[in-house]
Amino acid sequence: MSEAKVDRRDFLSSGGRFLLLTSAAAAAYEHVLAGAPEKAPNYKTTEHWWAMTIDIDRCIGCGNCVRACKTENDVPIESSFFRTWVERYHVEGTEMERPEVDSPNGGYDGFREKYKAGEGSKDFFVPKLCNHCAHSPCVQVCPVGATFVSPDGVVMVDKAYCLGCRYCVLACPYGCRFIDPRTETVDKCSLCYHRITKGLTTACCETCPTGARKLGDLKNPNDPIHEFLKNHKVHVLKPQMATGAKVFYHALDGSVR
């Protein structure tokens, strides 16, 4: 029986070659597996800085935005999960510090009449969503970099990387985050990133019948948002938190928290 003689030199060189080739093949295979993600052709992240304007004087509390958001973004239908929701404020006389606030099912089913006209109270709706803060507390506390401000100004969640530790849920001063019970990862408004990168507006703005909510690109000089900000007195929620919130409210009452 003739046995192939393999000495140490042959073994090491062929083994070395084998190792090199497998690692190269593995790298190539990984590339194939990853596939080419669907890219928006003319979208450059550095050319945008997204914001939103909300005109309280126009909000009719119909709940279109809440329903559209849940449909568009596959948000759990249960009444404790919202990426956007609408609150109703009832302020009596000078009771600025103690407004009565309710949001039945986040405004998903609209609002039933609860108060009477002409009783000296002030009633209005306040739609809420992630404020897409430029200096967001939720981003600062994430231990793994699963939430971040994108180059185009959207506070985003990396669902593949989120641990579900809930730090960001606690850190958000606006209560805009929740844990998705199906994935045990955090979820929040993504400003319909899959829409805005394709040139569409967000689902909430698309379905708002009165134009109370409007998406705007602060880096685009022709965007009507500049005209709106120039001609309206606007305010952000909790400015004392210095979060750099980018959801600008017109006609925001001081009682809104």
Place this chain on the structure above:
Amino acid sequence: MRHLIKDKEHLFRMAALFVAGIFMFVILRAVMVPKGFGTLGHYRPGALEDNAKKTPVFAGKPACLECHTDMVEKQKGSKHAAINCEACHGAQGVHATDPEKKPIRPDPKAVCLVCHTANVAKPKGFPQIDPKTHMEGGPCNECHAPHHPEKGPEKPAVQEAKK
């Protein structure tokens, strides 16, 4: 000095352990840190694509108007002109990609009441009605054209047939 070199075996073992440890760290780091992490900031740049790759459920008004070209004219000059189609007709992304899949016609009563039911919290100038007193059970489009409410009913034939 000499006796230190003489008993050097344990030092080599320690050094070998350190080298192995560093090697392991480098390997694990290369495997576990996602590609491109840190290039744009303290996050995985691939997450941007992950968030962007979903297909929109709402098609958007421009997509609707590609086929329904008459709607601009129909809504012209109306208070409803600025309202996007899907605010009343619901998400039509499926219909926009496959026109064969026909959407359900919105209920002419329920769809109007979503916005026009009276509520104290609504802005004062907004047209609101109390469904109990304003209409006698009939659907709104018997008197108001949904696409142009300032005009009369869109299909007068429907109204006449009922009389």
